[in-house]
Amino acid sequence: MAEAQTNETVPVTVLTGYLGAGKTTLLNRILSENHGRKYAVVINEFGELGVDNDLVVDTDEEVFEMNNGCVCCTVRGDLIRILGGLLRRRGRFDGIIIETTGLANPAPVAQTFFVDEDVKAKTRLDAIVTVVDAKHLPQRLADSHEAADQIAFADVIVLNKTDLVTPDELAAVEARIREINRFATIHRAERGGVPIAELLDRGAFDLDRVLAARPDFLEDDSHEHNEDVSSMSFEVERPLDPEKFNAWISGLLATKGQDLLRTKGILAYANEDRRFAFQAVHMIADGGFIGPWKDGDPRRSRIVFIGRDLNRPQLRRGFESCQAT
């Protein structure tokens, strides 16, 4: 997570989305357009690519549980192996794209980048891009958990097939996405027509950017205490006490980790000139100092939660109690 690492690590983009949402069309566009960059692509074995690329690797998604006493710590073993093989010859490509199957839960893919030491040392998760179908999303959300999870995990959402819905339907579906994840960037598209630069090398996992894109704070509390995925953010003025924060967040992730899909924060620690970046997928957390606070910028700590059954007052009180006294 340190800034110095950025130049040496290979950016990885995870492409998720339901079957039929337009993932393959988008992938084919990325691989065939002349953008001067070369990508290695890891596709699931059911995928069909229409483009010749000598760096396409077929895989069988193999999820296993880590033996670290944490029930939701699942990772993709196939990815660890494939990335290890690809990275022996990193000069061959500029980045890696991983496509997941339509029904995949994005957590194991994301957690692989936190948990495996070799993957962590050599790659960086650039962004999770989720392709959704404007026409069928409401139905998908109604009949599966995964559709909401894929939106919750996204840094970038391609709202595809907008030509198949009316302006009112489009507005409604976008509002629905915002209820789940108010922090992702949404691109409306027809046939996956999004400028490639908006999808790849986004540094979306550079939390700075994500959190700097300040969403509105006029949050609607009507979706609290239910099974739906929602997102919320909190901000505090006074610097944090690192010990208090660690104690609070560890306890929170240990007890609520199954419901917390993603947690991201930029923190101002007391007596520290650098920003501390924190992120977690379920119970698996990672953090490190990134560059210094800019002169004149307010040193406020912000944290974002995306998950199920979020208790706003409790989370707010918890975060506020981490301020140094």
Added chain:
Amino acid sequence: MSGATAAPGYALERRGTTRDLGDYVVGAGFAAGTPAFALADGSLHLATGEAWPRVEAHDGGLLAFASAGRFFVTGGEDGRLARVTPEGEATELARLGRGWVEHVATHADDRGRVVVAAGMGKAVHVVDGEGRALKTLEHPSSVGGVCFDARGKRIAVAHYNGASLWFVAAKTDSPRRLEWKGSHIGIALSPDGDCVVTAMQENALHGWRLSEDAHMRMSGYPSKTRSMSFTRNGKWLATSGAESVVLWPFFGGGPTGKAPTELAGGDNVLCTQVAAHTQTDMVAAGFSDGMVVLADIGSSRILPVAPPGRRPVSALAWSADGARLVFGTEDGFAAVVDFGRRD
């Protein structure tokens, strides 16, 4: 190493032949006395003459390498097994399908008959030295490592939640399943064939003593163990993954309840490759700073072979007679060190 003096005499300087091959060294070894280096770019380099001949073995990346006594076998991203002779002739041994051939193990008997086991996805394909398919062994999940026992009778395969032990010559194929939850990413068999040891995702080793149906756990590593090597007599298992060469005692009731012996530590540099000597209780070890040493287990004496200052050592092997050592690094530095030569 902490024991090295200001100007340690590295064996490489006096006894070594080196080249910069320019790509990640996946494996190194000897066939009929000829050293070779397999690179991730698909080529094999034979260390003979002044200009080491380059042989193209795979279209795309090379992922796995093994010596089969009289020739080399490689596996690649192109789904093929290739056979390369010490004279530099490359032929296709087998075409296994679409997918990566990530693991290759071989066994050559006294009469030169060769069996090759190649891991691709969930399957291990067994072929003979001419590429004839003998059998395909299916596993519940992807293969993490493959090895033969010393006599070539059995094949041990690491995968999720344990390992499988197969008889090469069995008419009906049903493996002995060794179970332990988790992802097993490498495997070794003791010379007497009684102990199976796997490396795990969680920076630990797991073992099974077959005759006693007993489990063994070996932990405490700061990183994954990528390289394991039993000493010739099976007394010690040398392993990478720590900031020293970690040797587990497989005698006197060990390794269970015994502390491992640690050699060549002290520099906070990870050991990345180990290779037990073929004749004596010595082990060669490569580190993540490019350093290579030879450690005598009995006396704990360390002979410096190659100085630090390079990329991690990614391949390391002894010749059958134990006179020569080959090693290679992640950025293509390749060396043959001749300990038998007088100078």
